[in-house]
Amino acid sequence: MATEQLSGASVRGRRDTVRNKRRLLNAAGELLREDPKNASMPAIAEKAQLSVATAYRYFPTLEELHSAYLHSVLVNLRDYTLASPLHGTSLFEDVIARWVKLLETYGPAMIQVRSKEGFLTRLHANDEVIGTVHDAWERPIREVLRELGVPEERFDFALMFYNAMFDPREINDMIHNRGRLSKDETIQTLIQAYYGALRGMTAR
Structure with missing residues (x-):
């Protein structure tokens, strides 16, 4: 019985961790989009309806929270790439379209995190965020x-x-600079x- 109680508590603890981290990531994204200058850890914790101590327990620094937010967006792209049946330039261009679509939702927040x-x-330092960029783009770019x-x-x-x-800041600037390029024109130009x-890398 005691073992079962410990097991149940452990499961609840993991669920709490997943839920609270997700709430913090969502809150960070909202504040980075809406009020980036005031997106401090206390403000993010308040928006997530968690204590500041709880926020720091999951993410010891604001930089680590930002990194986790970026990583969560890039995992979405990586999973899309790995599941794609396309090849060659068709694959690359389809993943670019997916990337631009993600930027419509997450781009304004990502721009704040550099x-x-x-x-x-x-x-080369095995940064987690850049490692996920690598995993998302390795197959499209190699093809x-x-x-x-x-x-190669x-x-x-x-x-x-x-x-x-294909930096979020530049794509956002090109698309929203009215009278210039449409989204499709931006994608094709890039x-x-x-x-x-x-x-040019093969030119002598």
């Missing part, structure tokens, strides 16, 4: 490299170019520019 370190530094005849050993640079060219950058 690392001071360079992309390749974080990639594009093969289709365009670019050596250029993958890290191709991934870095993707990260720079895709063709990216293909050009990849072809």
Whole structure:
């Protein structure tokens, strides 16, 4: 009986952890979109209807909470990529469309969260967020490299170019700069520019 009670308490504890973390992540996203200057840990905890102590127990720093928020969005993209039956440029362009769709919801919050370190530094340091970017884009980018005849050993640079060219801040700016480009025009402009950058890596 005692063992069963401990087991039940453990399950409830895990459920509480998952629920509370999700509430904090949702609250962080809402505040980063609506009032980024005041998106402090106490404000996020209040919005999540949790104590500040509880918030810090799950995320010891605000930076760790931001990182977890970014990671949760990127996991969505990674899972979409891994489940896709497409190949080559068709795969890449479909995942780009998915990325832009995610940015319509999460982009304004993601724009507020930026690392001071360079992309390749974080990639080679096994940063969790950049690792998920890698997992989401490895197959689409490697297939594009093969289709365009670019050596696969250029993958890290191709991934870095993707990260720079399809940055949420720039995409948001291009789409919402009225009188300029539509969403579809923005996507196609960036895709063709990216293909050009990849072809440029093989130029002598």
